[in-house]
Amino acid sequence: MGHDRFLSGGEALVRALEAHSVTDVFGIPGTHNLEVYRHLAPYGIRHVTSRHEQGAGYAADGYARVTGRPGVVLTTTGPALLNAAAAVGQAYSDSVPLLVVSPGVPLRHPRLSTGLLHETRSQTEALRGVAAFSHRVSSVAEIDAAVARAFTLFRTGRPRPAHIEVPLDLLEATEALGPVRTAPSVPRAAPDPHAVREAAGALAQARRPALVLGGGARGAQGACLALAERLGAPVVTTANGKGTVPETHPLSLGVSLHSAAVQKWLATRDVVLAAGTELAESDFWSPPPPLDGTLVRIDIDPDQMYAGAPADVALVGDARAVLDALLPEVTGHARVADEIPVLRAARDAETAARDARWIPYLKAMRSVLAEDAIVTSDSAQCCYYGALPHFPLGPEGRYLHPTGFGTLGYALPAAIGAKVARPDRQVMALGGDGGLQFTVQELATAVQLRLPLPIVVFDNGGYGEIRAEMAARGDTPTAVDLPPVDLPALARAYGGHGTRACGPEELRRALTEAMDTPGPTLIVIPEETS
Structure with a gap:
């Protein structure tokens, strides 16, 4: 004692x-x-x-x-x-x-x-x-x-x-x-060597392989890219896996599991390696498609091996440890994935009319943001229809999106947390006017911290996604149109900065200025609501 x-x-x-x-x-x-x-x-x-x-x-x-x-x-x-x-x-x-x-x-x-x-x-x-x-x-x-x-x-x-x-x-x-008790140091969970050899054999024989990368694969970015290039395997990611492999890479299909063309293509692969993903309905935006080929799953959670799509080859362990063990065993052919340009075109054609309104603004954002910028996202149309598939990202950057549970109001406070953690990096919040008002009071927190923080908000006068779903059902939109709020003035009332951007070039200028302005800058982009 x-x-x-x-x-x-x-x-x-x-x-x-x-x-x-x-x-x-x-x-x-x-x-x-x-x-x-x-x-x-x-x-x-x-x-x-x-x-x-x-x-x-x-x-x-x-x-x-x-x-x-x-x-x-x-x-x-x-x-x-x-x-x-x-x-x-x-x-x-x-x-x-x-x-x-x-x-x-x-x-x-x-x-x-x-x-x-x-x-x-x-x-x-x-x-x-x-x-x-x-x-x-x-x-x-x-x-x-x-x-x-x-x-x-x-x-x-x-x-x-x-x-x-x-x-x-x-x-x-x-x-x-007495002395404080602390959690023990634990090495990364390593996979079963027999399962590694079985997975390597399946991949070596694959003629049409594919990689699906989730958030659990982010710690193995280099190994994921090396495996994709060794196999010549196209890569598609979930929202949480966005940017694990550079989305400008010739093998990348980006965040596109929700695409009907990509789902149809994935179902025809003879081997699919899925790392750190549930392969869930929230990833596909619909019931997951049946996979005809061998499914190799890498996950630290053993429950995932029989939850949802059951694994044919189960690699239980940390994704980096598993892939580090798997790579030396894989003899790839560096196949030429010549179907990717055609598949990208089919994917983009599905939603071209819907997504066109966001793409010029997303290009303006990309021109301002550094490669290692952090973008936080909300459950908003401009995010899941716009930025997730159309804002290219590499491993240096991060895109934080509330998937699965699908909360609203995430983007602004998550950006504050990211900026507290990484004050030396650019951080931008992206969302809609409906979601912003769940946590708009956190503008005061951002003002108090005095850290540059742009918040880009597409304002469609309410809950645009639910409005569209009601219309698609043939219902009269109800309780989705909100009275207009002068959001830039609200930001100024909190002690921050606020402006409107009525075109991509105005957004580019406002975003550039916001990155050098202490405190939050709320940039509102008015949208048509009909």
Whole structure:
């Protein structure tokens, strides 16, 4: 006990975060978490104050995606934690390492309601429904073990969000604690050698191979490109895999699993290697097509080998470790993928009329943004119809999009988190007017940080996608047309900058200026709504 010292639960928590190299947290202080806040600065942890806990969650998500380190959210009890739950659901869907920490009702709080401030029937049950786990500690000494448990999850398996609840009386209580316990270092999960040889044999014999790359393949960018070139195999990615292979590369089909032509082509491949992707309906925007050939799956999550499309050859492990083991075993023929230009043309012809309105603006953005720029995206037409397929990206850049769970309001706070993490890189948020207003208050957070941050918004006067779906059903559009808001004036009211761009050249000039202007610049592009 000679090396023990008395720590409060709040200090024990912050000490554990610092021991796991946490340098930034996002959140809002409240009555029940003040003991945590008092220790942040002494332990060298910077706090970014959001204006809503959902915004804090998306900011931490963006931070995690661009750093590869867990994003941390600090909330108070009850409504604050539940405000962050949508962000937890999005992080679970997109396999993002997110740690949410909150107080909870006291350790011996009665089962029957007492009317305690922020009293909630069960925060842990609520968060278990959207997170990988929710851990309620029962002593100060257990706090660092709970934090280590979360970081062990982030390091050893499919990264997904976790919640730690510290009863509010334990935050103030003190116990004698020894050295902090931390998550162990774990090597990347290696594949079974027999499965590697089986996969290599299938690829060597393939006459029509294809690669499908998801977000789990991003850490193996060089190996993915090397394998594609060795095989002469066309590459198609999911939204989260965007840019893993340069989208200007002759073998790239970009983000186009939703294309009917690409789906038909993929179904005819004799071998498909899918790395770090669920091959889910949210990737194809429809039920996944049946695959006629051999399916080789690479995934750190063994459940994926029989979920959805079952693997014919299962390579369980970290994508980089698997591909590093697979590459030396593959003897490729460097086939000439001469079908790619024809396939690209067929893909683009399917949606040419729909997508034409965004492409000139996307070209203007591309002309301003550096190759390593970070673009955050929302569930908006200009993003999933526009930027995902038509904004070329390479491994140096990042495109952060809320897939699967499909939240709204992601782009602005995620851009804030990305910019906090990478202040030296260009960061731009892209979305629509409907989604922006879910988290528009985070403009105040961006103003406070004084970091250059353009937010490009296509304004179609409401919920354009739902309006179009209603019309396609033959319904009268209902509850989708919103009264106009002077969004540039709103940005200025928050202390930022706001303007309109009525053409690609105006956007190019406004975006160029915004990159050199401290604080957020909201650039609104008016769209026709009919």
